Amino acid sequence: MWLRRHKDGGYDYIGTYTDDLLFVARDPRALMEHFVVRFKSIRNIGPPDHFLGADYKTQTVDQDAKRCEFLMGTGTYVQRALDKVKDLLKCPNLGVEKTPFKKENHLKMDDTPLLDFNGHTLYIQLIGILYWILLLEQLDVTFVINSLSRFSAAPWVGHLKQAKRVFGYLSKYLEMWVPLSPSKLPPVDDALPNGIMQGD
Numbered sequence: 754m755w756l757r758r759h760k761d762g763g764y765d766y767i768g769t770y771t772d773d774l775l776f777v778a779r780d781p782r783a784l785m786e787h788f789v790v791r792f793k794s795i796r797n798i799g800p801p802d803h804f805l806g807a808d809y810k811t812q813t814v815d816q817d818a819k820r821c822e823f824l825m826g827t828g829t830y831v832q833r834a835l836d837k838v839k840d841l842l843k844c845p846n847l848g849v850e851k852t853p854f855k856k857e858n859h860l861k862m863d864d865t866p867l868l869d870f871n872g873h874t875l876y877i878q879l880i881g882i883l884y885w886i887l888l889l890e891q892l893d894v895t896f897v898i899n900s901l902s903r904f905s906a907a908p909w910v911g912h913l914k915q916a917k918r919v920f921g922y923l924s925k926y927l928e929m930w931v932p933l934s935p936s937k938l939p940p941v942d943d944a945l946p947n948g949i950m951q952g953d
Contacts, residue, residue: 767784807826822933825933831928847920
């Protein structure tokens with residue numbers, strides 16, 4: 754991560770991940786040209802639509818001032834996660850749940866048997882997938898993921914069943930969009946509607 758502070762406030766950022774660059778700046782095109790013009794291998798330059806598992810889009814909030822808000826979403830990653838979980842569980846249908854957690858479900862009082870080694874490994878995989886969904890701002894599953902992760906050292910069969918229920922809920926509510934600092938975005942020009950560029 755590289756950053757530069759402006760004299761009048763605000764920052765320009767460059768983030769990297771493997772072979773991707775993400776520029777967040779007042780004028781990301783100028784910043785990109787200044788720093789990476791000598792690298793001829795950079796391609797796919799433009800506003801990002803997918804980065805590190807998250808979906809990105811913009812929506813205009815003030816047409817006259819050319820102001821927009823930048824949104825981060827979870828749909829693509831959650832769909833891929835659901836496909837992977839179906840394979841892991843050998844279950845083509847995860848069900849459709851209205852809530853991620855039953856209010857009468859008390860994880861500490863679960864009296865089902867402990868999972869065997871393979872079940873424990875599967876449980877850890879599911880918790881890892883759920884944590885990445887949480888990091889991508891699917892905030893409606895925060896409580897249940899944190900509650901289930903407490904039992905990662907010695908999960909029970911009931912905990913695995915509850916983890917599966919979370920994926921059933923996610924199959925009904927596939928995506929969530931979260932605005933990223935919508936009130937502080939500077940006006941943007943027509944060439945760069947979201948003030949962010951990506952290249953790889």
